[in-house]
Amino acid sequence: MAEKMIDEKELHDVEDGRPDQVPVGANEAIRRISKHSHDADEAMKAYAEQEGVDLTIDEATNKRLVKKIDMNLLPIMCTVYMLNFLDKTSISYASVMGIKDDISLVGDNYQWLGSMFYFGYLAWEYPTNLLLQRLPLGKYSALNVVLWGVTLACFAAVTNFSGAVAVRFFLGLFEAAVTPGFALITSQWYTKEEQGFRTGIWFSFNGFAQVFGGLLAYGIAVGVRRHGASLASWKILFVVFGLFTAAMGILFFFFVPDNQLNARWLSKPDRVRAIERIRKNEQGVGNKHFKWYQFREALTDPLTWMIVLYSLVADIPNGGITNFFSQLVVSLGYSEEESLLYGAPAGAVEVVTILGWGILTRYYGRRILLGAASLALSLLGAILIYALPPSYALSRLGGFYLTQASATAFVALLSLISSNVAGYTKKTTVAALYLIAYCIGNIIGPQTFRPEDAPDYDPAIVTIIVCWAFCLLLLAGIEVYCRWMNRVKLRVRASPGYVKVQMQEFLDLTDRENPEFVYVV
Numbered sequence: 001m002a003e004k005m006i007d008e009k010e011l012h013d014v015e016d017g018r019p020d021q022v023p024v025g026a027n028e029a030i031r032r033i034s035k036h037s038h039d040a041d042e043a044m045k046a047y048a049e050q051e052g053v054d055l056t057i058d059e060a061t062n063k064r065l066v067k068k069i070d071m072n073l074l075p076i077m078c079t080v081y082m083l084n085f086l087d088k089t090s091i092s093y094a095s096v097m098g099i100k101d102d103i104s105l106v107g108d109n110y111q112w113l114g115s116m117f118y119f120g121y122l123a124w125e126y127p128t129n130l131l132l133q134r135l136p137l138g139k140y141s142a143l144n145v146v147l148w149g150v151t152l153a154c155f156a157a158v159t160n161f162s163g164a165v166a167v168r169f170f171l172g173l174f175e176a177a178v179t180p181g182f183a184l185i186t187s188q189w190y191t192k193e194e195q196g197f198r199t200g201i202w203f204s205f206n207g208f209a210q211v212f213g214g215l216l217a218y219g220i221a222v223g224v225r226r227h228g229a230s231l232a233s234w235k236i237l238f239v240v241f242g243l244f245t246a247a248m249g250i251l252f253f254f255f256v257p258d259n260q261l262n263a264r265w266l267s268k269p270d271r272v273r274a275i276e277r278i279r280k281n282e283q284g285v286g287n288k289h290f291k292w293y294q295f296r297e298a299l300t301d302p303l304t305w306m307i308v309l310y311s312l313v314a315d316i317p318n319g320g321i322t323n324f325f326s327q328l329v330v331s332l333g334y335s336e337e338e339s340l341l342y343g344a345p346a347g348a349v350e351v352v353t354i355l356g357w358g359i360l361t362r363y364y365g366r367r368i369l370l371g372a373a374s375l376a377l378s379l380l381g382a383i384l385i386y387a388l389p390p391s392y393a394l395s396r397l398g399g400f401y402l403t404q405a406s407a408t409a410f411v412a413l414l415s416l417i418s419s420n421v422a423g424y425t426k427k428t429t430v431a432a433l434y435l436i437a438y439c440i441g442n443i444i445g446p447q448t449f450r451p452e453d454a455p456d457y458d459p460a461i462v463t464i465i466v467c468w469a470f471c472l473l474l475l476a477g478i479e480v481y482c483r484w485m486n487r488v489k490l491r492v493r494a495s496p497g498y499v500k501v502q503m504q505e506f507l508d509l510t511d512r513e514n515p516e517f518v519y520v521v
Contacts, residue, residue, distance in 0.1 A: 057277050068270075073189065077182060088322075089210070093237060105164075114319070116169050119443065123173065125436050132184060132428060140177065153239050155238040187419070187427070193362070200411055203407070203414070204351045208351055222337060287424040308437045314441065314467065316445045317464035317467050318445060320463075334397075372472055374405040374406070374408035374409055378402055381404075412475075413478075498515065504516060
């Protein structure tokens with residue numbers, strides 16, 4: 001396909017809309033590209049600085065770069081994301097370690113503590129996405145990690161419900177930057193083919209957090225019961241998790257760059273090569289200017305609202321299970337200490353399903369279909385919990401473990417925001433809406449686990465079943481829509497008058513306005 005700059009005569013023809021010069025599809029495509037090409041991606045600076053340098057990337061060079069990127073980014077991203085889940089769900093461990101009695105929680109107080117985290121998350125999600133775009137990405141993310149760690153450690157000083165509400169609110173506020181920030185980092189550094197697997201790797205550490213957190217909470221609870229301690233076991237839990245998180249935030253500040261342009265562990269030519277290798281993403285590495293047209297496009301794109309609706313509905317079950325999983329295991333017939341131990345394998349299920357999904361998508365694609373298969377497995381688990389009688393405790397516990405596969409579908413859509421949404425303002429807007437819906441779902445979720453329904457919580461389990469069944473239909477709709485958009489773009493590229501603009505990949509165009517953009521399914 002030809003690739004050149006649009007000259008003045010071509011642009012004049014396009015703007016006049018002369019049908020004898022450019023077909024309708026190509027006409028509109030070229031007009032929009034020329035209109036928005038003046039405010040390009042940060043990647044263009046790298047090419048200007050390295051003019052004349054050989055940027056050829058053969059297979060060996062690409063493997064070397066990917067290995068270096070993986071080694072410098074993934075270990076710290078995985079650790080921080082593990083702490084992200086561990087810290088927000090530590091309230092579930094504390095619920096069976098004495099916190100309810102110690103700070104006098106009554107009635108639905110615990111439910112509201114579960115939801116309050118997401119009120120903070122919700123309040124700050126869109127502002128923090130704007131800041132992720134305008135401020136240095138790595139440094140701003142690191143600041144939030146440190147602040148949420150300090151906030152969690154402060155939970156040990158709480159003596160009443162009001163104090164716990166304040167801590168949970170600010171914990172949600174500071175954690176709001178983590179998931180969208182990591183999605184942006186993944187889209188900056190990896191090709192579309194690599195993004196699904198890498199997103200799966202760092203997100204799977206939610207599961208590792210559940211394994212590690214359950215075992216550590218069990219060890220602390222048993223140790224304090226047998227040997228005593230100057231602090232209550234739940235307070236020790238918050239201090240340990242909080243201080244470790246703050247320490248990781250400091251390391252994140254020094255090790256994670258804002259983008260390829262200031263990666264200290266890459267040579268200057270390799271920084272540009274690291275950008276060149278993601279050229280085919282048609283996205284670039286970032287633009288710090290807020291663009292109203294991209295914001296409007298995000299709000300009018302049907303794909304945005306299908307993704308957002310999925311997040312809202314899918315996270316109603318997530319909000320309930322995340323905050324009540326220890327109590328849910330107790331309801332299956334196990335003691336409170338056993339619930340800490342028996343909850344750990346649920347994390348292993350999440351790790352296996354997410355990494356399995358990542359490996360399969362790496363070789364076969366089909367992110368949405370494989371995500372839907374994992375969600376169907378979770379739906380089966382919820383049905384087992386609801387349908388089996390209490391005497392089938394082990395089978396119902398197995399059903400609880402299967403519900404943890406639902407995270408895979410969430411990861412699939414999170415990876416689609418990295419891969420299928422282009423234009424930096426549009427991407428941050430869609431990510432914010434996705435996570436705002438995530439917050440709302442997680443606020444609703446704990447409220448379905450009403451005290452009067454304990455210990456079986458049957459109405460909550462029915463809610464989970466209905467939500468996940470509806471989400472399967474939404475996933476099918478998202479796949480159909482993405483495939484249809486790819487056919488539309490193929491017709492535009494095939495138009496006789498279509499011309500690909502030089503460096504079009506780095507003009508900070510949206511996925512809808514760039515004819516070269518291909519949606520991943």
